[in-house]
Amino acid sequence: xxxxxxxxxxxxxxxxxxxxxxxxxxxxxxxxxxxxxxxxxxxxxxxxxxxxxxxxxxxxxxxxxxxxxxxxxxxxxxxxxxxxxxxxxxxxxxxxxxxxxxxxxxxxxxxxxxxxxxxxxxxxxxxxxxxxxxxxxxxxxxxxxxxxxxxxxxxxxxxxxxxxxxxxxxxxxxxxxxxxxxxxxxxxxxxxxxxxxxxxxxxxxxxxxxxxxxxxxxxxxxxxxxxxxxxxxxxxxxxxxxx
Numbered sequence: 756x757x758x759x760x761x762x763x764x765x766x767x768x769x770x771x772x773x774x775x776x777x778x779x780x781x782x783x784x785x786x787x788x789x790x791x792x793x794x795x796x797x798x799x800x801x802x803x804x805x806x807x808x809x810x811x812x813x814x815x816x817x818x819x820x821x822x823x824x825x826x827x828x829x830x831x832x833x834x835x836x837x838x839x840x841x842x843x844x845x846x847x848x849x850x851x852x853x854x855x856x857x858x859x860x861x862x863x864x865x866x867x868x869x870x871x872x873x874x875x876x877x878x879x880x881x882x883x884x885x886x887x888x889x890x891x892x893x894x895x896x897x898x899x900x901x902x903x904x905x906x907x908x909x910x911x912x913x914x915x916x917x918x919x920x921x922x923x924x925x926x927x928x929x930x931x932x933x934x935x936x937x938x939x940x941x942x943x944x945x946x947x948x949x950x951x952x953x954x955x956x957x958x959x960x961x962x963x964x965x966x967x968x969x970x971x972x973x974x975x976x977x978x979x980x981x982x983x984x985x986x987x988x989x990x991x992x993x994x995x996x997x998x
Contacts, residue, residue, distance in 0.1 A: 763790070763791055768793065772798065772803040774902045776805065776810075777901075780903070782910060789818075799814055824935075835885030850912040854917075886967075891908055937967070947988075
């Protein structure tokens with residue numbers, strides 16, 4: 756069984772210390788040990804340690820981040836979880852499908868599994884930072900799922916698939932900071948040529964981020980694309996100076 760140390764669980768704005776403890780227990784059951792608490796709305800109280808049931812090391816080593824954007828900077832792939840359909844995310848993966856695709860990644864590629872607050876789940880703003888979307892197909896008449904149960908189901912499927920060996924070279928995705936820097940540069944260029952002024956800029960950038968996600972960009976790919984943007988801006992500046 757390959758190590759799962761390259762996979763982290765990110766809990767965004769979790770409200771219950773007990774839920775954090777239960778998530779830590781579910782993670783350790785399935786071999787996941789890296790927990791990130793993003794702007795938690797509670798401290799790690801005695802209840803958290805009680806419900807961790809021996810997974811105190813997961814709690815003690817948990818990292819903290821003020822925002823999801825900050826937390827994701829060093830990862831290569833972020834997977835948002837939600838029971839809601841998103842028009843701008845064309846592909847939604849079930850846990851088994853997600854696990855199968857993750858098995859193609861090299862073990863040094865850092866993957867973030869992102870889970871939202873208990874009452875509301877991830878917002879649209881938070882989901883824009885996620886390249887893939889995963890959902891657990893529950894009964895539509897009662898789709899609200901306990902946070903720890905959701906983590907356990909996703910982690911279980913990943914554990915079962917991890918030994919699958921990809922054919923050919925393992926995918927080496929660019930880290931999310933590189934992709935986000937390119938997306939920011941692209942947005943500035945589109946602003947300069949007036950494209951976003953005529954559209955819904957927020958929706959357009961959501962869609963463009965999904966296009967970049969489906970491309971599974973590697974570091975070399977992003978470097979080439981950023982070079983194209985630099986040349987684009989240089990050429991645009993030359994045209995302006997000639998007018």
